[in-house]
Amino acid sequence: GQNIDQPTEMTATEGAIVQINCTYQTSGFNGLFWYQQHAGEAPTFLSYNVLDGLEEKGRFSSFLSRSKGYSYLLLKELQMKDSASYLCVPMDSNYQLIWGAGTKLIIKP
């Protein structure tokens, strides 16, 4: 079957760094996305990894290890507006996105 495993909820402090881990199992693999979703809004694209390694984009970085079925999203210099759900979304061999419930990140002052 296909599944995604990431923490349900995490809490971090403004200005700090947080890493959200994700393990996944899919039928085939065509890359992995990270999306941010604020409550009541549609997901917004953060990153896409298809090869192993780290992709850095401003305060956000995403890492992928295909052999381990593992990815993480690293958020630096946390801001209050980063409070949201973060969705680890692998893409299977049919280019279908596999959605889980995501990790709710709470930022405290």
Place this chain on the structure above:
Amino acid sequence: GAVVSQHPSRVICKSGTSVKIECRSLDFQATTMFWYRQFPKKSLMLMATSNEGSKATYEQGVEKDKFLINHASLTLSTLTVTSAHPEDSSFYICSARSSTSQETQYFGPGTRLLVL
């Protein structure tokens, strides 16, 4: 990045009526559009995949006669919720995939439907 719009953003309707939601890709051609539904604090659920000019492919458990999907052009897909019931109240989100890139889906802002 590419822009996808949805209209309306919010709609309230009476039980038994039909509601149409539009999804448009504004600056690219979308050969494939996806319709999702999301209940509060739940993951996105793919309802159907529509390819321009052909019938939509519905996910298991989604009634095709209740959720009518039309993808008549490369920039427009519509979802019509027919004979709406209160349990159809949800957040409906479309996404569009460019003809030049199989990997990336661009999401619309979503439509919040409340059926009274």
